[in-house]
Amino acid sequence: xxxxxxxxxxxxxxxxxxxxxxxxxxxxxxxxxxxxxxxxxxxxxxxxxxxxxxxxxxxxxxxxxxxxxxxxxxxxxxxxxxxxxxxxxxxxxxxxxxxxxxxxxxxxxxxxxxxxxxxxxxxxxxxxxxxxxxxxxxxxxxxxxxxxxxxxxxxxxxxxxxxxxxxxxxxxxxxxxxxxxxxxxxxxxxxxxxxxxxxxxxxxxxxxxxxxxxxxxxxxxxxxxxxxxxxxxxxxxxxxx
Numbered sequence: 001x002x003x004x005x006x007x008x009x010x011x012x013x014x015x016x017x018x019x020x021x022x023x024x025x026x027x028x029x030x031x032x033x034x035x036x037x038x039x040x041x042x043x044x045x046x047x048x049x050x051x052x053x054x055x056x057x058x059x060x061x062x063x064x065x066x067x068x069x070x071x072x073x074x075x076x077x078x079x080x081x082x083x084x085x086x087x088x089x090x091x092x093x094x095x096x097x098x099x100x101x102x103x104x105x106x107x108x109x110x111x112x113x114x115x116x117x118x119x120x121x122x123x124x125x126x127x128x129x130x131x132x133x134x135x136x137x138x139x140x141x142x143x144x145x146x147x148x149x150x151x152x153x154x155x156x157x158x159x160x161x162x163x164x165x166x167x168x169x170x171x172x173x174x175x176x177x178x179x180x181x182x183x184x185x186x187x188x189x190x191x192x193x194x195x196x197x198x199x200x201x202x203x204x205x206x207x208x209x210x211x212x213x214x215x216x217x218x219x220x221x222x223x224x225x226x227x228x229x230x231x232x233x234x235x236x237x238x239x240x241x
Contacts, residue, residue, distance in 0.1 A: 011069045015221065018057065019229045022214045025053045043200040043207065044184070050207040051181050053214055058092040062217070063101075066224045089178065093170040095217065100166045102220035108164040111212040115159070118208045127159050133201045143179050151176035174213070177206050 025046075064072040074091055076083040086094075116124045134155050139145045154172040158164065180203075218229055 008069050011065075011071065012227070014071050015225075016229065019218055021053050021056065022211075022218060023231070025049045026211050026215065043203040047184070047203045047207045047210075050210040050214075051177075054092070054210045055088075057214060057217055058088075058095040062095060062098040062221070066221070089175065092174055092178070096166060096170045096174070096213070099213070099216045099220050102223050103216055107216060107219050109162050111164055111216055112158060112162040114212045114215065115205065115208050118204075118211070130159055130205060131156050133198065133205060136198050137202065140183065142183050143176070147172075147176055147179060169213075173209065177209060180206055 059073065061072050061074045074086045074094070077086055078084075116127075116130070131152075134152055137143075137148050137152065139148050150172045154165075154168045158168070158173070222228055
């Protein structure tokens with residue numbers, strides 16, 4: 001009995017740590033000093049943090065984790081008579097399935113509103129502005145014309161209807177952002193391309209999609225575990241209270 005209580009406590013503390021990562025990614029501004037004393041927003045950093053959090057979360061099997069009351073990695077699968085790790089796409093698709101199993105239509109509508117208004121206190125971004133920005137995507141070595149066209153089509157539907165479709169999120173939307181991640185992390189995008197104003201706007205949209213998905217994960221966990229996560233963490237910077 002004591003061991004079971006300890007396991008639940010440890011699981012709770014681990015979830016809080018993961019949630020802090022999400023809150024920092026969601027609420028903190030990502031800026032760079034491009035000249036001494038001169039700072040500006042830098043969307044590529046935001047994307048890296050958003051994807052890092054997303055990647056951290058989808059590596060856990062959430063159906064198993066909530067059942068076992070402990071963070072549980074995915075079991076290996078048999079492929080060509082060998083035990084192998086499930087692919088990255090398999091894992092994030094499983095997380096989306098978990099989210100759709102445990103969220104309401106209202107939760108999923110809030111996801112779309114977050115994309116339109118990601119920063120508190122600022123006005124909504126118009127549907128047309130978002131669509132125009134995304135329409136500027138061009139295919140490259142890692143992104144085919146079909147992937148580009150499918151993402152634009154499904155993003156447009158998502159923004160206009162606010163209807164988050166499980167299969168489209170797993171495939172056309174997150175699948176495309178996974179390809180963008182590969183472009184950035186594996187060097188297909190040059191520094192000049194990353195600094196381009198329109199590219200940075202698109203990276204901001206991709207980041208907000210990832211953060212919105214992460215937010216839905218924690219809403220799911222709150223429902224399954226009948227708990228609430230702190231939305232106002234206090235951070236101790238440089239040892240000062």
